[in-house]
Amino acid sequence: MKIWDAIVVGSGPNGSMAAKKLTEQGLKVLMLEAGPPVEPHTAYGNFVKNGFKQLYRHFKSKRQEQQKSHPTYWATNPDLFVDDIDNPYTHPDDKPFRWIRGRQLGGRSLTWDAVTPRLSDYEFQAAKLDGFGPSWPIKHADLASYYDEIEQLLEVHGSKDGLKELPDGNYLEPKAMTAGERAFKERVEKKYSKAKVLISRGLSATRSPTSPLSVLWNVLKDAQKTGRLTIRTGAVVSKISGDQVEFIDSEKLSQEYAKAKVIFLCASSLESVRILLHSNLGTDSGVLGRYIMDHSAGNVYFYMPELGRNQKPAPLLGSDSILIPRYQNLETQDSKHLRGFGIWGGIGRLPVPRFLHKHRDAAIGFLCARSETLPHHDNRIELSRTLKDKWGIPAAHITCEWKPEDIAIAQAGREAALEIVQAAGCVPANVTDLFHTPFVSGHINKMQKEWKLSTPGMFVHEVGGARMGDDPKGSVVNPFGQLWDAKHVFVTDGACWPTSGWQNPTLTQMAITARGCDRAIEELKRLNL
Numbered sequence: 001m002k003i004w005d006a007i008v009v010g011s012g013p014n015g016s017m018a019a020k021k022l023t024e025q026g027l028k029v030l031m032l033e034a035g036p037p038v039e040p041h042t043a044y045g046n047f048v049k050n051g052f053k054q055l056y057r058h059f060k061s062k063r064q065e066q067q068k069s070h071p072t073y074w075a076t077n078p079d080l081f082v083d084d085i086d087n088p089y090t091h092p093d094d095k096p097f098r099w100i101r102g103r104q105l106g107g108r109s110l111t112w113d114a115v116t117p118r119l120s121d122y123e124f125q126a127a128k129l130d131g132f133g134p135s136w137p138i139k140h141a142d143l144a145s146y147y148d149e150i151e152q153l154l155e156v157h158g159s160k161d162g163l164k165e166l167p168d169g170n171y172l173e174p175k176a177m178t179a180g181e182r183a184f185k186e187r188v189e190k191k192y193s194k195a196k197v198l199i200s201r202g203l204s205a206t207r208s209p210t211s212p213l214s215v216l217w218n219v220l221k222d223a224q225k226t227g228r229l230t231i232r233t234g235a236v237v238s239k240i241s242g243d244q245v246e247f248i249d250s251e252k253l254s255q256e257y258a259k260a261k262v263i264f265l266c267a268s269s270l271e272s273v274r275i276l277l278h279s280n281l282g283t284d285s286g287v288l289g290r291y292i293m294d295h296s297a298g299n300v301y302f303y304m305p306e307l308g309r310n311q312k313p314a315p316l317l318g319s320d321s322i323l324i325p326r327y328q329n330l331e332t333q334d335s336k337h338l339r340g341f342g343i344w345g346g347i348g349r350l351p352v353p354r355f356l357h358k359h360r361d362a363a364i365g366f367l368c369a370r371s372e373t374l375p376h377h378d379n380r381i382e383l384s385r386t387l388k389d390k391w392g393i394p395a396a397h398i399t400c401e402w403k404p405e406d407i408a409i410a411q412a413g414r415e416a417a418l419e420i421v422q423a424a425g426c427v428p429a430n431v432t433d434l435f436h437t438p439f440v441s442g443h444i445n446k447m448q449k450e451w452k453l454s455t456p457g458m459f460v461h462e463v464g465g466a467r468m469g470d471d472p473k474g475s476v477v478n479p480f481g482q483l484w485d486a487k488h489v490f491v492t493d494g495a496c497w498p499t500s501g502w503q504n505p506t507l508t509q510m511a512i513t514a515r516g517c518d519r520a521i522e523e524l525k526r527l528n529l
């Protein structure tokens with residue numbers, strides 16, 4: 001059997017980053033991706049077809065009951081979200097978990113919102129201040145050059161604000177705020193000394209075939225240009241044994257194998273842990289599968305009277321949105337809750353046609369308080385003893401609930417968002433009081449409660465399960481993402497996160513993956529792998 005230099009499992013932001021880094025340094029790489037290929041001109045479907053599919057699946061086939069709970073499901077091609085029947089998982093009845101996934105080349109980079117703030121040392125070293133959980137074995141300085149490189153590659157826009165709590169990056173010019181956002185910023189910063197309203201750091205993109213939203217059109221393309229990348233789609237990885245990766249052909253259901261000197265597991269946080277559990281790898285520490293996290297979110301919707309008059313809706317994605325970075329518990333523990341939250345939002349940007357607005361002259365806005373959640377030993381993923389997916393692989397059983405410490409941060413976040421909205425002279429309202437919502441008002445009313453305190457998983461920033469550390473006793477991988485008990489296997493997606501921070505995680509995950517690749521190359525050169 002051919003022995004590849006490297007196998008990369010998954011083709012989302014992390015798998016694509018690994019493929020780019022490894023091929024550009026001369027390695028012959030096989031990428032195994034469970035989902036199908038995607039073509040730019042058909043990836044996002046079209047308004048009519050998407051609407052038909054969404055409604056059919058909502059009312060009739062019920063094949064995407066978890067996926068449809070995410071608002072983005074309704075804003076794009078629902079085929080970019082998994083089929084929940086083919087890809088089942090379980091959770092205790094009283095501990096719901098919403099596992100929002102995409103199985104296709106490019107992973108969830110086709111559906112993400114592309115907001116890309118860096119983590120600061122207030123997150124990496126948070127436990128030094130409050131003693132909860134571990135600190136990371138790395139700091140911002142370890143990732144700084146990788147952040148720079150990836151921001152340039154993805155063409156991240158943003159402002160340089162000189163804030164220690166939100167390190168500046170290698171940005172293109174910041175995008176413009178809307179009229180509503182400019183007024184909001186002025187009013188908020190007049191009343192609050194700590195809360196800064198910034199234009200977001202992120203990609204300038206849309207969910208359309210001509211937009212560079214997905215890593216497919218930049219990161220993966222660079223890897224393909226080297227001529228050293230072989231992509232195998234429809235390859236559902238089941239387990240790793242030694243240097244061998246076992247996978248199932250998604251159509252033929254046949255079992256196949258591939259071998260490599262180095263294996264990068266980038267199937268997304270919980271999928272990577274599921275593969276490790278099934279492979280019985282990384283189990284020595286006793287913490288594999290444990291300490292899974294997501295962010296919790298609390299949304300506040302509102303309108304600003306008069307400020308929407310004659311305004312066209314502005315884009316809402318990536319750099320086209322606003323951000324209030326975390327301002328609590330930075331140098332000292334100054335709040336009742338631990339850690340903190342940042343607030344993301346937009347005014348005059350929600351993509352709802354004007355004829356559906358109930359307040360025609362108002363600018364409609366939302367703030368989403370996005371809170372850190374803490375690592376808890378019993379928030380975990382295990383393998384189901386009975387349930388298997390369509391390909392015969394044991395399904396995940398996910399137990400994750402917000403504990404009192406998490407709820408305290410989330411409540412403080414949502415209360416702060418509400419207070420800020422009111423202090424800025426805006427009027428909070430339910431979504432159904434802002435828009436006419438034919439056909440889906442029942443669903444929206446049902447979901448409103450969840451938008452006030454998101455169910456675990458719902459924010460799609462799930463991390464943890466194979467955390468990194470300095471000591472094999474309490475961690476699954478070392479600071480480079482290498483399994484302590486199988487040094488040729490790197491787990492560099494969100495699975496290796498010891499804590500969640502409050503920032504959107506993907507940029508930092510990609511930086512950790514890129515750093516892991518450099519480590520793999522060095523180790524291969526030294527013949528250590």
Ligand SMILES: Cc1cc2nc3c(=O)[nH]c(=O)nc-3n(C[C@H](O)[C@H](O)[C@H](O)COP(=O)(O)OP(=O)(O)OC[C@H]3O[C@@H](n4cnc5c(N)ncnc54)[C@H](O)[C@@H]3O)c2cc1C
Nearest residue numbers: 010012013014034103107108113114115237268504505506
């Ligand atoms: C609506 C939405 C908005 C988001 N907004 C943001 C944002 O603004 N900023 C941000 O930082 N993050 C955001 N995220 C989260 C972001 O998408 C993820 O953090 C990111 O995609 C993780 O990258 P990944 O490569 O680890 O996983 P994925 O992107 O999930 O890719 C994993 C890939 O692995 C494949 N795979 C899974 N299992 C197997 C297997 N057994 N065998 C082979 N292949 C497998 C999958 O098919 C998939 O292609 C958002 C997500 C969603 C859904």
